[in-house]
Amino acid sequence: MAQKQYEVLEWASLFLEKSNRETRVAELLLQHHLNVSRTQYFAQMREDIPQHIVEKFRADIVKHAETGVPIQHLMGYEIFYGRKYSVNEDVLIPRPETEELVLHVIAHAPKDKPITIVDVGTGSGIIAITLALELPNADVYAIDISPDALVMAKKNAEDLEANVTFLQGDFLEPFVKQDLRADIIVSNPPYIAEEERSELSDTVVNYDPEIALFAEDNGLFAYKKIISQLPAAILSGGSVAFEIGHLQGKAVQELLQQTFPESSVTVRKDINGKDRIVSAKII
Numbered sequence: 001m002a003q004k005q006y007e008v009l010e011w012a013s014l015f016l017e018k019s020n021r022e023t024r025v026a027e028l029l030l031q032h033h034l035n036v037s038r039t040q041y042f043a044q045m046r047e048d049i050p051q052h053i054v055e056k057f058r059a060d061i062v063k064h065a066e067t068g069v070p071i072q073h074l075m076g077y078e079i080f081y082g083r084k085y086s087v088n089e090d091v092l093i094p095r096p097e098t099e100e101l102v103l104h105v106i107a108h109a110p111k112d113k114p115i116t117i118v119d120v121g122t123g124s125g126i127i128a129i130t131l132a133l134e135l136p137n138a139d140v141y142a143i144d145i146s147p148d149a150l151v152m153a154k155k156n157a158e159d160l161e162a163n164v165t166f167l168q169g170d171f172l173e174p175f176v177k178q179d180l181r182a183d184i185i186v187s188n189p190p191y192i193a194e195e196e197r198s199e200l201s202d203t204v205v206n207y208d209p210e211i212a213l214f215a216e217d218n219g220l221f222a223y224k225k226i227i228s229q230l231p232a233a234i235l236s237g238g239s240v241a242f243e244i245g246h247l248q249g250k251a252v253q254e255l256l257q258q259t260f261p262e263s264s265v266t267v268r269k270d271i272n273g274k275d276r277i278v279s280a281k282i283i
């Protein structure tokens with residue numbers, strides 16, 4: 001018997017609710033299996049869906065509910081800043097908060113002269129690639145310690161035709177080693193404290209890479225390390241922008257202020273009113 005699109009979605013929502021899984025994912029997954037735009041998806045809510053698509057969709061919903069595997073891994077991609085990025089277990093699944101970091105950098109970047117930008121801890125490459133595509137005057141470098149993450153980031157850069165130089169190493173070290181200096185340094189580093197592990201969903205703990213999530217020193221290790229490398233990596237008058245955990249604003253602000261006492265360091269809130277970005281213009 002043929003099933004209408006809204007009936008298939010209703011089944012998925014009930015199934016996911018029963019297994020305490022988020023239901024928002026069902027729509028994204030169904031849209032993916034139907035291979036339609038968002039507008040088309042809503043327009044055809046009362047249309048019949050071919051049986052083979054219903055079966056594939058149901059199988060993915062059951063797998064997600066039973067194992068916690070993120071739908072982005074089932075689909076093989078996530079959308080970031082309107083572009084499709086391949087993802088797998090080697091990279092953090094892009095988060096919507098990070099779009100706010102990218103928007104901040106784009107809004108404040110000089111547009112009238114050549115600039116150099118470094119993305120520290122690039123993962124799937126979302127920050128570096130978006131900046132390379134949105135800021136044609138920027139020479140963009142992207143660093144990660146994980147060779148596997150860099151494979152995925154390079155694939156994404158190639159697929160999206162973005163010109164990014166990828167370096168492997170410990171935070172800013174490979175950039176500094178080349179005697180380079182940047183106008184803008186941006187990072188969404190690992191910032192979750194080990195003590196917070198139990199608060200995370202098993203979808204995050206089991207499927208995002210450990211190295212992308214956790215940081216010692218109450219989640220501050222990466223900020224401390226990057227800030228200690230900054231004086232050798234940034235140009236005077238350059239700027240820094242970090243994504244932060246919503247309780248880390250004051251601590252990261254103080255760390256930056258200690259290293260650059262003359263600079264003004266700002267904590268910015270995200271769309272939900274939570275501290276999300278710490279930025280500074282370096283003097």
Ligand SMILES: C[S@@+](CC[C@H](N)C(=O)[O-])C[C@H]1O[C@@H](n2cnc3c(N)ncnc32)[C@H](O)[C@@H]1O
Pocket residue numbers: 091092093094095098120121122123124125126127143144145146149169170171188189190191211212213
């Ligand atoms: C929170 S993820 C961010 C990934 C990506 N920039 C994003 O926003 O989705 C942090 C990234 O930092 C990388 N990383 C962790 N420790 C590092 C280190 N010591 N040096 C360079 N990168 C590191 C991880 O491999 C991971 O890709």
